[in-house]
Amino acid sequence: MHNQSLVILTLGAALLAAPLAQADRRFHETGRHGYTDYARVVNVEPIYRTVSLSRPHRECWQEEVAYPEDDGVGDAALGMIVGGVIGGALGHNLQHDGDTGKIAGAVIGSAIGHDVATRRHRRGYRTGWTERCTTVQERYSEERLDGYRVTYRYKGHTFTTRMDHDPGRRLRVRVNVLPLDD
Secondary structure, eight states, rough: OHHHHHHHHHHHHHHHHHHHHHHHTTEOOOSEEEEEEEEEEEEEEEEEEEEEEEEEEEEEEEEEEEEEOOOOOHHHHHHHHHHHHHHHHHHHHOOOSSSSOOOOOHHHHHHHHHHHHHHOOOEEEEEEEEEEEEEEEEEEEEEEEEEEEEEEETEEEEEEEEESOOOOSEEEEEEEEEOOOO
16 A cells, blocks of 8 residues: 555646646756746847949930931942943944944943932931930949847846847847856
């Protein structure tokens, strides 16, 4: 019966200890002299930094330009042909017994036809508008979130730290307890 009483006593103690262990569940063993706990967050301030950036930007404008009028290249060739035919016919009429007059007349007629056609079409320039564009780098500044300055209280003491995220209403802290030699 003595063994049975010991078993019942042990079970009873285990049943009583379980709620006590649950009640202090916020403490977690982290090492030989430390544990983790939760502190109350009292203030969170975002920390921003200014960064300089650039992006390409296309700028366009209208610009007045001068265009040469028709340079007569197509008409000059036609003028050479017509002048050559007329010159050859004149050469034939001036000299009936040889081809030299025909050839000389054709060459001279072609030159005159080309010159006349080219002079007729070289009147100058006309003006018009064209769009010109260029790419420039547009510089600008931007505020970027760089972290948070977090103020928290633990056991009556206030602490401040920097974090990369907002911890919310409470912050998990590591508590180290070390004996002091007096």
